[in-house]
Amino acid sequence: MPDDLLDARRRKLQNIVQLERDPYGRRFPDVVANDAIRARAEALNLSPGQTAEAERVTAAGRITLLRNMGKLAFLHIRDSRADLQIGVSKKAVSESDWAVLEQLDLGDIIGVTGAIGRTKTNEVTVWVNSLTILSKCRQIPPEKWHGLSDVDLRYRRRYVDLFTNPEVMKTFRDRIAIIDAIRDHLRKLGFLEVETPALQPIYGGAAARPFTTHHNTLDIELFLRISPELYLKRLLVGGMERVFEIARNFRNEGMSPRHNPEFTMLELYQAYGDLSDMMDVTEGMISSAIAQLDGRHERQFGDQTINYTAPFKRRTYGDLLREHAGVDLRDHNAVFEKAKSQHLLNKLAKDPNRAARASSAADLGIDQAIIANELFEATVEPYLIQPTFVTEYPAELCPLTRRKPDDPTLALRFELYVAGMELANAYTELNDPDIQRQTMSQHLQGEGDETMRVVDEDFLLALEYGMPPAGGLGVGIDRLVMLLTNSQSIRDVILFPLQRPSQNT
């Protein structure tokens, strides 16, 4: 039973009330951030044991360490950037303040004012002359040394994770910095940041199963967006030449270290641009993000070292397949036999016997390009460690994309791979409404699954008004943050990842 632990804290809270002090505090102005106080101490050039009596500061934070020696106490308080040691001498504070100090626990939030100094052991310390409790912590914080490491608890109680594990706070501060840098970069390029519906009567722009919901007043079924694409393109029709949205997308699919049901995607469209512009934008954005962090273009991700110095490698799909799988994309038979020998057909055929008997893609009723792509994913993807733009995808894999003028079997698309992960995806967009209508309907037929899919007639109508030729780009923001912060799971870069609700908490 943890009751005795909780009771002890509740008792101390009562003691504070009895001292006529408010255990939950109030406005506490002029707080200086811990790292700023440390910087000031640095600038003062104090020698060990010295205190700059005139350098008074106000500090506040959560107690992460508390050592009371009876008449002198050292505590560490933490804010979102740093820890700071404070020293409280019984002689230097009021009787009431000292009495409050004796009722403090790890996890309490306090505010102090005092002079900046250094201890004999050279630790920067604020020597307190007044102390205020700002919030009593009535739960038990995790252990000071190991912190909170149970991953389930870390996600369920992210607030505890954040204040006990500074590297977690750092990761999320970095996430914020990365997104800020991307916004700045795009605005400087003249992109307008827009917001489009997350509740959509017809979903589109990606092949994924949506979440469904219902609007009571209109009494209609709605879908949570799987992509903002079709709305952003409407804005191109409307005359916004450069638009972007940092959109939360929702996909009712499986979860993995690289997939969360809701995730953040940057999508942007640039009128009069194409694939090569999208490469420039991608490289520029990532460089800006890195500059906003520590500026290091060479970064660790797990046991890999990745170099983000632009320009990134550019390789064609066909070249990569030839290099890693040893087959020519156009040699359908070789592709088929190679895929068969690698046991890649079973899952496509959904029946091992049928896969074993088949001697061509047609036998399985599967498009040739699908088999090639299976081979690509198995043999090429794992080796795309350094940032690589993969270009010239087989057109069948991306029916909604404009084709290469001099070779209509290839699509004007690239995917950016880093560390074997798909990080970005870009196209020279299709703006011919007739071709778009045709490919959308074909795509529908190919999807014959249980999910409802409807051609978005209003989108096609918009195209008929005329959409400028454009480049389009999508970047998985969570994955980018994973890569730049060396986080192995998408859940480590999403503050509150989806967890099954638990009964106990």
Next chain:
RNA sequence: GAGGGCGUAGCUCAGUCGGUAGAGCAACGGCCUUUUAAGCCGUGGGUCCUGGGUUCGAGCCCCAGCGCCCUCACCA
């Protein structure tokens, strides 16, 4: 959805061959005015994930369930 791993004190973790449930931190009482995972003396703290089963006896073995993690499947 399939396979594998894990679940012991508030936290981080031990637990041997199936034989009385352990440590550190945290907590409680006491001492301590320069600590750095502070120190010293003393005390308390358990639904061993849940439910069955085997056994004289289960934290440990078996079955089922729950939760989490990983791999795969799903997924422009």
